[in-house]
Amino acid sequence: MGKAINGTGVAPAIGPYSAAIVTGDLLFCSGQLGMDPATGDLRDGVAAQAEQALVNLRALLAAAGFGVEHVVKCTIFLTNLADFATVNEIYGRTFSEPYPARSTVQVAGLPKGGLVEIEAIAQRVG
Template identity: 70%
Template sequence: MKRSITGAGIPAAIGPYSPAIAVGDELYCSGQLGLHPETGALAEGVAAQAEQAVINLGALLSAAGYGYNDIVKTTIFLVDLADFATVNEIYGRAFTQPYPARSTIQVAALPKGGLVEIEAIAKRGGATG
């Protein structure tokens, strides 16, 4: 049975979707933009947006009883691949080895004028089990 994950510190969905869905011991997190969870305002610049997206992802994980080390796969969407190194450095602070599998994809645009979006799949005990 699946359940939707929402809660304090998690930005509201901007469309007809759940911020995350838990199914068994897996968690599927929708892409997180650099949106402030209370105001919905987009952070300024790619570094601030990446940091807020990682924070938002952490809030989703926590609300579902997971942590960053449970993430097994992420996908990063960037409007400009020139921002790869900046986002990579910020992203890397959230994880320890073994790092999750990851794809990074350049896109033409993101909702709300975002510059970076991060989605994730987590499995309980993902990094260790």
């Protein structure tokens, strides 16, 4: 197994798993909720949760020496697909072309009652 990424400035895992694992040139990021890493509280509403989830993802990437430009695949989990356009607009402010591959899936529920969760795979090139 690779090196676990957990710690200060990174939203803590809420179960028996690592926030991310680096193996070789790849970083596998666990799903990030719209949770304030300092308090563990979810932000209010899907827009604020999506923004915070992406802040948490950027912090996790940085803790491993990666940036958003290294992300090659994201999966977004939504409890309501009616929120797709809102989350899509916020997501589009984080990433630029060429955009990472992405899947968006509606789920019955998320931990802590979250409305959105974002996971990513990143690859360091060169």
